[in-house]
Amino acid sequence: MTQTDFWNLAGRAGRLGKEFQGNIICIDTNKWNTLPSLQNKKNEIVKATTIINNNFDEFLTFVDNGTPREELSKGNNISYEYAFNFYYTRWLDSKLTKLIKDTTKEKALESSFSKIKRTITIPNSILKKHVGISPIAQQELYDFFNNETKFKKFIPDDIHSDNAIESFQKIVKIVNTYLSGDFNGLSYYHASLIVRWIRGYKLSFMIKNSIKYWAKNKPNKKRDSIIREVMQDIEEFARFKFAKYSSCYMDILKLVLKEKGRESLLEEIPELTIWLEFGVSEKTQLSFIELGLSRNTAILLSEYAPNASMTMDECKKWLKDQDLESFEISVILIDEIKSKL
Numbered sequence: 173m174t175q176t177d178f179w180n181l182a183g184r185a186g187r188l189g190k191e192f193q194g195n196i197i198c199i200d201t202n203k204w205n206t207l208p209s210l211q212n213k214k215n216e217i218v219k220a221t222t223i224i225n226n227n228f229d230e231f232l233t234f235v236d237n238g239t240p241r242e243e244l245s246k247g248n249n250i251s252y253e254y255a256f257n258f259y260y261t262r263w264l265d266s267k268l269t270k271l272i273k274d275t276t277k278e279k280a281l282e283s284s285f286s287k288i289k290r291t292i293t294i295p296n297s298i299l300k301k302h303v304g305i306s307p308i309a310q311q312e313l314y315d316f317f318n319n320e321t322k323f324k325k326f327i328p329d330d331i332h333s334d335n336a337i338e339s340f341q342k343i344v345k346i347v348n349t350y351l352s353g354d355f356n357g358l359s360y361y362h363a364s365l366i367v368r369w370i371r372g373y374k375l376s377f378m379i380k381n382s383i384k385y386w387a388k389n390k391p392n393k394k395r396d397s398i399i400r401e402v403m404q405d406i407e408e409f410a411r412f413k414f415a416k417y418s419s420c421y422m423d424i425l426k427l428v429l430k431e432k433g434r435e436s437l438l439e440e441i442p443e444l445t446i447w448l449e450f451g452v453s454e455k456t457q458l459s460f461i462e463l464g465l466s467r468n469t470a471i472l473l474s475e476y477a478p479n480a481s482m483t484m485d486e487c488k489k490w491l492k493d494q495d496l497e498s499f500e501i502s503v504i505l506i507d508e509i510k511s512k513l
Contacts, residue, residue, distance in 0.1 A: 174206075174208075175206075175208045175209065178208040179208065182196050224251070224252065224255045224259075225277075227248055228277055228280075230247075230248070230252075231248075231252045231255065231256075232280060232281070232284060234249055234252045234256075235252070235256050235284055235288075235308075236284055238308050239252075239253060239256060239306040239308045239309055240353075241309065241348075241349065241350065241351070241352070241353030241355075242353060242355065243353075244352070244353035245353065245354075253304060253305070253306055254303070254304045256306055256307070257299070257302075257303055257304055257305060257306060257307060258303070259271065259272075259281060259285075260285055260288070260299070260307055261296070261299055261300045261303075261307075263281065263282065263285050264289075264296050264299075264300075268281065268282065288307065288308065291308075291311060292307055292308075292311050293311065293314070294307070294310055294311055294314050294424065294427070295427070298310065298420075298423055298424065298427065301423065302416075302419065302420040302423070304416070305351060305416075305417070305420050309350060309351055310351075310420060310424060312350050313346075313350040313351060313420075313421065313424050314424050314427065314428065316346075316350060317424060317425055317428040318428055318431075323425070323428070323429060323432070323434055323437055324437065324440075325342065326342075326343070326346070326425055327425070327437060327440050327441055328340055328343060328442060328444065331367060331370050331371060331442070331447070331453050332371065336367045337360070337363050337364050337367050338363075340363040340366050340367055341359050341360050341362075341363035343363075343418065343421065344359045344362050344363050344366075344414070345359050346421065347414070347417045347418060347421055351417045351420060351421065352413065352417050354413075361382075361385060362405070362409060362410075362414070364381070364385070365378070365382075365402070365405055365406065365409070365410055366410050366414060366448070368381065369406055369410050369448070369451050370447045370448065370451065370452070370453045371453065372451060372452045372453070372454070372457060372467075372471045372474075374468070374471070375402070375403070375406075378402055378406075379398070379399055379402050382398050382401070382402045383395060383398050386398055406451075410448055410451075411448055411449060411451075414448065415444075415445050415448040415449060418444055418445070418448070419444075419445045422441055422444060422445075425441070426438060426441065446458065450467060451467050452467060452470060452471065452474075454474060454480040454481075455480060455481045455482065455483075456474050456477050456479065456480050456481060456482040456487060457470045457471060457474045457480075458470075459482055459483055459484040459486070459487040460473055460474065460487055462484045463484055463487060463488060463512050464512045465508060465509065465512060466508065468505075469501075469505050469508055469509065472499075472501050472505065473491075473499075473501075473509070476494075476499055477490065478490070488513065491509060491513055492513055496509060496510070
């Protein structure tokens with residue numbers, strides 16, 4: 173483990189909502205490559221705006237070049253991306269002067285932003301909602317949708333359908349091309365991860381499938397690395413990165429559908445951001461989580477629930493009427509459920 177990984181895990185000691193402390197047991201430390209310092213030092217967080225002030229010419233070049241997606245992962249470009257959206261949306265509200273104290277820099281930004289504004293047709297409300305995504309990139313995605321005539325292919329198929337992975341793979345590729353710039357060739361892997369996560373599959377099942385995937389595509393890949401990557405990809409890709417960019421994707425798609433008079437398709441667009449956050453898609457499962465239950469408990473209980481469309485109140489009433497000890501679930505989960513009733 174890196175020092176950051178160690179302290180991230182250590183911070184989870186104790187049961188959430190039960191104790192304020194817990195024990196950390198380190199095993200075979202003599203075999204560790206690196207021993208983490210027991211002095212947990214805070215990491216300095218540098219503001220994107222600070223990076224801009226120190227690299228203004230480079231930032232302006234990135235913006236004037238159209239914030240190219242293929243260069244997003246290079247150098248400070250991801251910081252430039254966040255700062256661009258921040259400065260641009262403040263400029264739209266005539267608040268740039270309060271942020272930029274250097275008159276020369278302010279005039280350079282105003283000149284650049286004025287040119288960009290002539291090419292942006294997306295409502296300001298969408299640009300401001302999706303902080304950290306280049307307005308130019310959002311416009312390019314809008315133009316892509318606007319030049320299409322068949323829109324159903326851009327809406328995810330039913331998450332439980334046989335075509336779900338293929339459908340999400342297309343969306344991942346579009347998101348990578350127009351928004352995230354994540355050209356790593358893992359669109360099928362990421363689509364599979366997203367679908368299994370949203371379907372409510374257990375983490376152990378997802379890890380087993382990932383091991384099978386890499387056994388075919390990269391046999392020398394170590395199993396412990398695969399396990400760590402699955403958990404990391406769920407947190408960093410599915411629940412954060414893809415949730416962030418797919419939310420922008422869906423909002424721009426909805427905008428185009430309204431402008432094209434295809435409002436009937438809006439009903440087919442799922443609550444993808446919520447599904448990605450909680451790792452479930454059925455209303456009953458979401459209602460259990462809304463009650464305060466964990467994802468794992470919600471998924472197990474949904475197997476006993478009378479239907480998949482129960483509200484939170486219906487779930488609570490149903491649970492009160494059940495003999496929980498008769499369910500094939502652990503005592504720990506039963507205690508969790510009773511504490512929420």
